[in-house]
Structures are given as structure tokens and as C-alpha cells.
Amino acid sequence: MTDQKSVQFSAGLPQAMTERTARLKESLYDRAFGDRSGEWFSQNMFADMSVPINGEPEQPVIIRRSRAISEMLSKMTSPEISATTGSYHIEDGELLVGVLPMGSNGLGKVFPNYQTENEKRACSITNRTQLSLLGHNTADYERLLRIGLSGIIDICHEKQTALKKKDSKNQKDQDAIDFYQSVLICCEAVIGYAQRYADLAENLADNRSGTRRQELLEIAAICRKVPLQQAETFHEALQSIWTVHVALHASLNYISFGRLDQVLQPYAEKSMAEGMTPAKMVELLECFLIKGAGRLNLSCEYLMEQDHMDYNAALGIHPYYLDQLGAVNNFLQNIIVGGKTKQGEDATNNCTYLILQAFINTNLSTPGIYVRLHKKSPTELRDFVAHSLAVTGNNPSILNDEALIPAMYNALLEDENPNDQARMSELRELANDYCVDGCWEPILNARCDWTFGMINGMILLECALNRGATLDPNPMVLRGGKNTPNYGTPTNYEELKEIMSKTIQFSTDQCGIGFYKYYQLDEYVNPSPLYSAFLGACLENGRDKAAGGADYNIAGIILGGVPNMVNTITAIRRWVFEEQRYKYDDVLNALKFNFVSPSDSNPKEQAVFNGIKADFMLESPKFGNDDRETNHVAADLLDMFVAAVKRTKEYCDHIFLAKEGCADSEELRRLRTLAGFYGPPLQAEEGRKISVKFTAGLGTFEQYTMQGSGVAASADRDRAAPLAPNFTPTPGTMKHGIGHLLSTLGSLDLSRFGAGVITDTCLRASDDNPDTIKGIIDRFIEEKGNMMTMAVGRRETYQEIYELSVAAARLENREAAQQMLRPYADINVRVGGWHAPFITMSPEQQKDYINRPVQG
């Protein structure tokens, strides 16, 4: 599309919600401010899917799970159960139907039981349960719209017939037959769900007349057609995606929407040619977004009753400090627009603008929206993005193709032959088609399985400084909590780098080994037959994604607290190693005791601590101001981390993967066993080609508050205060404006980080003109920043809401408390991995935002 055309197209879009969608949003807000605890499903509503049918032998776990999906979708459309859950309901005015059952990353999920008691007992030694599904991915909705579920069913039948003809006793073939059977069960369940919604729409139409009757009959006709068959119109495409989205989320898989502008464009073109106006399309998209926000909670009053989080039911894999309150409205669903096509051309199309406009109009915190931008993105798209940020104060977030495409491509090059041009070209297409999942992790769009591990960088720094121990003031642990091996005490910056590097390596090895173990485990706990039908080549391979069926497996190792590490190391380097103003042990003690001498009668020590505090906090340069010293330390840290991830990958491949022409050795078996993995190499089995591509990333998600709670003081924060959010300067430490932050990012070669580096900016509201925002975006692209979110806000407003929230929490009258906060319901801000309504954030998260707004 040329710039000229897009100007005309975007300029002609409706600037506000229609009466219909405004009413639907208002109705959603009414529910969201109320007590939603009664809408949750409970176990006693479901049959137990772990019980064998009619005395038959126990079924494979994947079959049980698919039956559980069927049970869930069936009970969601039970009129009796819906009387409380509201899950079988068409709201007046709705054009898209199907209701997401209550659940969120913070509040947990409810799903029919399918694990046997024996399996649950065995799982007790792992970090997995049947609720541990990670989500964090996208589905191949292009395939869904193109062939429909009937197309998937045909593939399953064809493959099953071929396998059965073989009459093989091979376990792999039997597993494939079970996989196809489970996909078939899921598809039938989804089709049944859609048909029951068609029934409901028809029943409602019987009692209506005029336009609404026609609308309901059209809804019924669409639900009879999709997702069973291929979609043909824009409305059908949206309903088809929505139905499968509901089914995935209802079955524990919080899967994101992916690049919807690319998927929807052919259907938009066809409908437009048939007379549908862009305004009608925006309205349909607004309906879609409002449905997406259906599980919203805008009041903190009723959350205790809604806490359905279970043991190990969050994300598993690696210690996870879950801020449940922060994640109440985290549903892992994003829409990605713009960017490049697989062939590397600009991908902006009409749907890019239609979707962005619907986001501007509805301005909800969920689903999230990211726009991919690159050097050749149309000026009009950049203008529209800047306009959107100025209007909404938070949407969209930016993904920089200039950093992320090379990052993904380089990650894919691992284990590949660079001379194989055809293969290189295929990988280039995959990298061009990247997107992010429902949080911010970059993935191959609907082609890869994805998992991640997190590292709290400040704990590593404490251990590097303190001979493997945290700076814990608890006298019972003497020197501190022993979290890593003791690699010595540094006497200069170079030695500190060496120790830090070893400490980071220890932690990345833990993550890497965990990744490979994960693939041993999930197949028997969390198979995902419905999702696997829409992920990469699972269907072609006859393998669930949990059994390595996807073409690619990517694992991200994500380091958090880097700005705090940089600030603290910079101060130590300057004041201890170079100026020698303070003794090393005094600094460790000052950090450990939060700059307050534990001895009341030691004014000398307190004076030293005061000096350390003043120099560390106030007279040391801080990350994000484009300062030479901090940029240097940051570059060193990032180099160490990237190198450690690379070494971890090499080590893990060495012990877990069978090398061609290289027999498994006693040493490798021993190493695998020590690593807790007792089987043969992962690629030893025929057809099992699991190889995990490792990527590095920098960020904290929403956990910066909780991650900071156990951490000693640093050069930029008190003991137990939140860490820096994601890869963002610690609030209050940006002194010159966002331009300096962008220069800092530009100095760090962030195109090495395929697991993403996300920086959350907060622009003061007085600078919210689109020109300034566009200048920031342009420079972000130019400097090869990786990912950027932007909130536009005022300190005073954040302070006011914080104070009102604290006051509201003390009120006995819940309605009065809601009334106090309702005027602020549309203020959304970034909370690490997603956007959250400011009024629902914890006081700690709210306070952390007050110091964030900075000049453009």
C-alpha cells in the first residue's frame, strides 16, 4: 500500500465507538466492577475424565485431555451451568458470540480433571500439574480460516487410516494414532460448541424482530458455518478465530492472536468488495476486542473469592515469583500488526489501520496490541501509531523489526548449515514472520513451541560480590543465603567481571538443563491436542507439541534487574576499585543493612554508610542517561550473558542430543543422569528431532516488585524495593529525557536478543503531542532498540489514584469505593508483560509508577 492510499484509508475511519459497542463496553465495565466470583466454574460441574470408560483400560493421557476439553466446552454451553457462569449467553447487541470462562494468569484456571491419582503423586516431585500449561504462543489462524476444522479433520482421518493400514506395533505409530484421535475429539467438541451457539442465536431470534432478529439469524448462520468450514467473509473470519480462541483459553491454553492484520486482510478485501464499509469492520473489531476483555476485573474488592490459583498451576519450569494481584487481568492475548511479510516486504495493509482504530476507540487494557515497525514502514503508519499513543496514552507497543528479525534469524542459525541456501531462505522467511506471544516474548509465528526461564540478576550480583551468598541480614545464615558456588572475592573490576561471568553461567546452565528436561515431562502431563492442530507441523508429524511435534522449539533465558546491576557495579567500580573511597566490606555491609548500621552505638560506621549511600545513590551515574561509564558496564554485562547462554546451549546439546556419527558414551549418560534426565539422547529415537534453540532476553515481566522484595539495597533503590521494571531505568533515575535512554539502547547491540529486550517508557503528559512521540519512535527504530512500550501520564494523576485506591481499600462500603475509582477505569499502564488498568494494580505497583513520567 502506498502512503497516499493509507492516508485516505486511515483518515476515513470512525473516531469513536458506535452506540452498540459503547453499550457493550459499559455493560462489561458494570460486570467488571462487580463481584465475579459466582461466574467461575467449579470441579463439581464436571465429570472426572481420569476415570476409565465402562471398565476399559486406562486411556492415554492425550485422549483423556481431549475428552476433558470436550467436557469443558460442553459444560460451558449447558443452560443450567450458565445460569451462574454466564458462559452460554449472547448479550444484546453482540455480533460475535462465545464467552471466555473466568480465569487469568493471576487468578488461576478451572478445568475438568484428567490426571489419575498415581500421576498426580508422581508429579509431586516436578513443577508440573495438569494446570501448568504455559500458553505464551500463537495459533495458525491462517490455516483455520483457509481449511476450517473440517480440513483438519480430513487430515487426521487420512493420517490415521494410513497408520492403521501399516498395522504397526511401533509405539511411535500408536502415539500418532492417539494424537490424531485426540485432535478429532477436540475438533468435534469445538464444532459442537459453535452449533450450540447457533441454536441459542436462533432461539433468541424467535423472540425478536427487526434488525436484531436479522443480526441473530446471521450470527446463527455464521456459527453453523465456522469454524467447521473455511471462512469467506470478514465477519466469518472473526467469528471463526473467536470460537477457537475461546476453546483454547477454556482448555487452559492461553494462546495469543498473532498477526491478525495479515490473517484477516484477504477476508476484509472480499467483504469490502461486497459492500461492507470500513466503519462496519471497525465495529466488528470493537466487538471482538470487547469480547477479548470479557474476563476483566476492575475492582480489587472481590479478588480473594476468585483466587483459583493452584499448586504449580502458573508457569512452572523455573522458580516464578508470581504477583497474582498484578496478573489479575493478564490473559496472554495480543494482536500484532504491521511489520514485514515473510518475503521481507512491508506488510502494512488496511487491516493494520482497522485494528489500530478499533483499539483506539475501545481503549481496553486487554487484548494487547503491538505494532511491528521497520525503517521502511510507511510514514502514515508511524503517524497513526503516534496519534494512537497520544490519544490512548498506552497503545500500541512497538516491536523493532530492525533488531528482532536479525535476532530471530541468528537464533535459528544454530545447528544449521550456512551453505544450504534454500534452508537459509526458509529461515529468513520464518524470522521475517516473527511475532510476540500474549506477553512480550518473540516467537516464530505459529511455528515454534516456546518456553522460558527467568533469572533474577540482582541475586546473582549479590552472590558474585559475596562469595556465592546473598546479602541477607538474617544472622542465622551468617554470611548470607548460599545461592551459587563461591567464585572468590573481587579486588578490581576485571576480577568482578570474571566472577560475575561464572555466576551467570551457573544460572543459565540451570535454565538450559531445565529446558531439555521439560520435554521429557510435558508429554505425560500437559499434551495440547487442540492447540497442536494449529501449531507448525504437529499435524503433519503426528505428534503433540508437548512431544516435540512442532518444527521448532525455542527456549528463552531472561535476565531481570539489569539496570540495577549496572548502577550498582558502576558505583562499586568507581568508589571502591578506582577512587578507593570506601572499603569493599563496608560497601557490602551498607547494602546488606540498607545503609543503616545495625549497631546503635557505632556512629562511625553509620557515617561511612551515609557516605556510601550519598555517593552510590546520588553521585554515581545511572543507567539510561547515555553515560559512558554505565553504558560500558551494561555492555560488559550483556556480553557476559549472551556468551553464557551460548555456552549453556553448547553444553546442553552435548549431553542431551545425539550427535550424528557419534555414539552415546558412558560419560554422556552419566552427565544426563546427573542432570536429572534418565533417557537416551533426545534425538536418538526415530523421528524425534527435538533441538531447542536458545535465545537470550532482558526483562522482569510484572515481577519486578516481588523480585525486589528479597534483594539487598543497591545503588538505585532501598532494600526490598522493586527492581527496575523490564529493561527500563529504575524509576526516578532518568535525568535527561527519553532521547538519552534511546542512545543508551543504541549502544548495546540489542539485535542479539531473540528472547526480547523490552523497555517501558513513560512520557509525561505535557509532551504527549504526536510529533514528539513520532520522534521517539523514529529514533527507537534507528537506534535498533528491541521492544518499547509507552505510557503517557502525569505524576499527579498516578499519585491521586494511588491515594484514592488506598482510601477505597479502607471503605466498608464497596459500592462507594468503586464509585471513587470508576472515573479512572480507562487509564491503563504497562505492568511488565501486559497492560493493566491502573486502578487494579497493587499499591506497590501504583507507587512504582508515580516517579516514572519523564520528558520526551
Added chain:
Amino acid sequence: MREDRHLIDRDRCLQCGRCISACLNSSALYNEGCLVLPTRRQTVEELFAMLEPQLRVYKNTGGLTISGGEALLQFEDVGRLLERCKEQEINTAVETSGTLPWENYRKVIEITDVWLYGLRPHAKDQSLRDFKRSLENLDRMLRRISPKKIIIRLPIIPGYLDRPEQLETVSKAMNERGLHTLQLLPFNIHYSHYYKAAGLTPDPELIRKKSMLTTNMTQRILTGYGINFKWV
């Protein structure tokens, strides 16, 4: 610091900044907190390095405006700063009263994209001489650069710089030179030094009332002379 209070003997202050470093609530590095120094000495390169990241954000939508005091008193350093901006294709603007020796302007005229030129007509002594010099410098500028590059600015100080004869003087001077765009700077508290210089005590309430009365008159006079004015 005594009893948690800062005690400063200003007569003995050398502006070394060591008290700022010692204070637990002030930063000498970022010159912020309870104690700050009003000015800092920096080389042009240091200053440009500090400004450049922000300037690049505004490169396509704005640029650098050097205002005062009278920045061109340091015209050589200002010139070097402007040169650095032009190397990076950053738009430049300089604010001046036009009362400095011509040499100060000549050195930077080619590397300044926009002049924010303040005219302060006054009927007495030094001020009158300053006004004449402003006009002379303006004429010299106009011989070298397009009138489009010059924006005349006039602060509206109620009861001080908004009298009809002053407005008429400015309007005539502009018309004679083919300059038709005038930016009016509404009163703000930082203009109170005009009153102090005239030996008056600024009374905010009086200023507010006068400002309301004079605004309409100001606009009427300027319109009468065909001046395009804009409150900024």
C-alpha cells in the same frame, strides 16, 4: 549540616559544589535535590554531548532554541554549538534582544535557522538607545537573510510593555521592514524582573486585572496595523 538543616554562609560560598555531594538529598552529578548550583561550566563538546540524544528525538519536528539571558554574549561558544547542530542537520533558533554589537550576530547568522527577535520599545535613555540598536541589527540581518527567518517577539507586561505608543512603534518598525509576524508572550511570573527594574513591586492581582483590560486593546492596535500576531 547541623541539626538536620543546611547552614550556608553565602558570603563564603565558592560555588565548589562540595556541600551538594555531602548532602544525602542532593546530587552534584545531576545538579538536583535540596542544594543545586545555578549555573555550570561546560565545554561546548560536553554540552553538545549532553543535548544530542534529545535533539535527535526532535530532529524532524523541532530543534535547539538557545535563549537567555542574552546567549550571544558568549557568541563564539554559541557559534560552535550551533555548528555542531548543523553538522547533524538539527534545526536551530536563537533568541535575542538584538542589542549586542553586530559582530556577535554576524558570526552566527549563517548557522541560525530562526531568530526569535525581541523588540522592547521604550521611550527613555538607555532603553531607547537599545531599541535603536535592535533595529539597526535587524536591518543588517535583513540584508543577509530572508524575513521568514525572523520572528519578532514582544512580551506583554501589563502596564509596562503594552502601552498603545509602544505597540504602535513596534508595528510601524515591522511594517517598514516587511515583517508581519509577531509573537506575543503573555505575562508570566518570570517577567516580574521588568517591574523590579522599573522600581515597581509586581502585584499579581493587579497584573491579572490589567492584563484582561489590555489584551483587547493590544489586539485592536496590532490588527489595525495589519500585523499577524499570535500568543505563544
